[in-house]
Amino acid sequence: MGLELYLDLLSQPCRAVYIFAKKNDIAFELRMVDLIKGQHLSDAFAQVNPLKKVPALKDGDFTLTESVAILLYLTRKYKLPDHWYPQDLQARARVDEYLAWQHTTLRRSCLRALWHKMMFPVFLGEPVSPQTLAATLAELDVTLQLLEDKFLQNKAFLTGPHISLADLVAITELMHPVGAGCQVFEGRPKLATWRQRVEAAVGEDLFREAHEVILKAKDLPPADPTIKQKLMPWVLAMIR
Amino acid sequence: MGLELFLDLLSQPSRAVYIFAKKNGIPLELRTVDLIKGQHKSKEFLQINSLGKLPTLKDGDFILTESSAILIYLSCKYQTPDHWYPSDLQARARVHEYLGWHADCIRGTFGVPLWVQVLGPLIGVQVPEEKVERNRTAIDQALQWLEDKFLGDRPFLAGQQVTLADLMALEELMQPVALGYELFEGRPRLAAWRGQVEAFLGAELCQEAHSIILSILEQVAKKTLPTPSPEAYLAMLLRIARIP
Numbered sequence: 464m465g466l467e468l469y470l471d472l473l474s475q476p477c478r479a480v481y482i483f484a485k486k487n488d489i490a491f492e493l494r495m496v497d498l499i500k501g502q503h504l505s506d507a508f509a510q511v512n513p514l515k516k517v518p519a520l521k522d523g524d525f526t527l528t529e530s531v532a533i534l535l536y537l538t539r540k541y542k543l544p545d546h547w548y549p550q551d552l553q554a555r556a557r558v559d560e561y562l563a564w565q566h567t568t569l570r571r572s573c574l575r576a577l578w579h580k581m582m583f584p585v586f587l588g589e590p591v592s593p594q595t596l597a598a599t600l601a602e603l604d605v606t607l608q609l610l611e612d613k614f615l616q617n618k619a620f621l622t623g624p625h626i627s628l629a630d631l632v633a634i635t636e637l638m639h640p641v642g643a644g645c646q647v648f649e650g651r652p653k654l655a656t657w658r659q660r661v662e663a664a665v666g667e668d669l670f671r672e673a674h675e676v677i678l679k680a681k682d683l684p685p686a687d688p689t690i691k692q693k694l695m696p697w698v699l700a701m702i703r
Numbered sequence: 704m705g706l707e708l709f710l711d712l713l714s715q716p717s718r719a720v721y722i723f724a725k726k727n728g729i730p731l732e733l734r735t736v737d738l739i740k741g742q743h744k745s746k747e748f749l750q751i752n753s754l755g756k757l758p759t760l761k762d763g764d765f766i767l768t769e770s771s772a773i774l775i776y777l778s779c780k781y782q783t784p785d786h787w788y789p790s791d792l793q794a795r796a797r798v799h800e801y802l803g804w805h806a807d808c809i810r811g812t813f814g815v816p817l818w819v820q821v822l823g824p825l826i827g828v829q830v831p832e833e834k835v836e837r838n839r840t841a842i843d844q845a846l847q848w849l850e851d852k853f854l855g856d857r858p859f860l861a862g863q864q865v866t867l868a869d870l871m872a873l874e875e876l877m878q879p880v881a882l883g884y885e886l887f888e889g890r891p892r893l894a895a896w897r898g899q900v901e902a903f904l905g906a907e908l909c910q911e912a913h914s915i916i917l918s919i920l921e922q923v924a925k926k927t928l929p930t931p932s933p934e935a936y937l938a939m940l941l942r943i944a945r946i947p
Binding site: 513514525527528529530531532533535536539540552553555556559560562563564566567609612613703 | 753754765767768769770771772773775776779780792793795796797799800802803804806807810811841848851852947
């Protein structure tokens with residue numbers, strides 16, 4: 464059994480891992496874990512990852528969770544092009560810095576934007592107060608500004624002249640609020656041109672393929688009561 | 704000018720970097736930036752780190768934030784013993800796996816008691832009991848995962864030896880401990896892990912690094928804490944508002 468990746472392209476970190484593996488021609492078996500159906504909460508999946516989260520990687524006996532860990536593992540194992548995670552000490556530190564920063568900032572804002580703007584009202588049938596939505600979108604705004612001012616600045620990519628893991632992780636996060644109908648790139652020309660560069664570097668077909676699910680999420684039929692009951696505790700814990 | 708580290712030992716990630724540097728004999732000029740006074744939001748400090756966060760490393764013109772990035776940078780630059788950040792593919796992956804989970808489930812959560820008991824009251828804000836309870840539950844849940852998934856039957860969180868993961872974790876756990884939370888009660892494996900990590904680091908270094916946080920409640924009682932600056936006040940309010 465070769466490499467297995469347990470993924471659902473609805474999830475931002477899963478998209479980053481998927482794009483990365485495909486872009487770098489890493490052979491893997493895709494094991495779909497359907498989040499909307501609650502498959503990640505099943506006993507079967509708990510055997511793979513007791514934390515019940517995707518993405519997860521299985522390389523023979525070695526099971527690994529956490530998308531950044533997975534991306535770094537793949538980079539090193541397959542000796543991928545240096546620009547993804549440079550050998551140069553300071554260039555690499557910049558990538559590490561972004562990957563650490565984004566957890567509690569961009570990742571959080573993008574996740575909450577998706578759920579507050581769309582998934583709660585449309586998929587789960589749970590109203591979200593205008594104040595909550597406004598606060599979430601305001602937070603997203605602040606985070607996007609930081610992304611531009613502190614990380615991108617006047618560079619081609621977030622951490623330098625070439626695409627790195629930082630850009631991949633960031634772009635897949637930003638597609639979450641895009642999927643919810645948020646105008647992330649409008650009025651932000653710097654970020655918009657960065658996005659174009661990232662898409663071009665990744666490959667537009669691959670980028671489109673990876674984002675089909677999130678871009679269609681607004682068309683998800685409302686969850687039936689059983690599913691909703693199953694998913695609610697997980698959702699509430701996730702977007703805290 | 705050599706390496707400069709801007710830090711406040713009140714902060715968990717500051718302590719992790721401090722301990723790592725001291726343990727490994729890494730020469731650093733320490734620049735204390737008083738969080739409670741709000742010096743991290745001062746014009747001077749924002750020139751150095753526009754995010755106004757600690758710790759921040761300055762290596763000549765190179766400025767680096769985020770404690771895990773700083774730890775990795777220092778471990779590579781100063782070629783610290785391999786066990787901290789193992790070169791072995793899978794061993795290193797385990798460190799990153801822990802750090803990823805830590806960012807989601809430990810960071811943010813374990814700092815809340817300080818906000819509730821010390822920093823909130825300092826600016827006249829009381830965090831609702833409901834949130835305090837929710838935080839307690841989150842802490843308990845995280846400790847369970849720490850014990851079951853990361854420690855398991857291993858001596859340390861990411862393997863057989865001390866790594867950056869253990870340092871990051873220990874310093875986060877010290878925060879609620881300093882506020883009177885009995886994190887290690889009924890958790891013998893976790894207590895043993897803590898003992899091992901502290902023994903490895905050395906009692907003197909631990910005492911030195913932990914003295915500020917461990918004396919925080921005493922400072923509250925004696926009313927010797929400084930007053931936050933206006934710049935810090937807003938940042939503190941925002942932070943408290945984010946407590947789930």
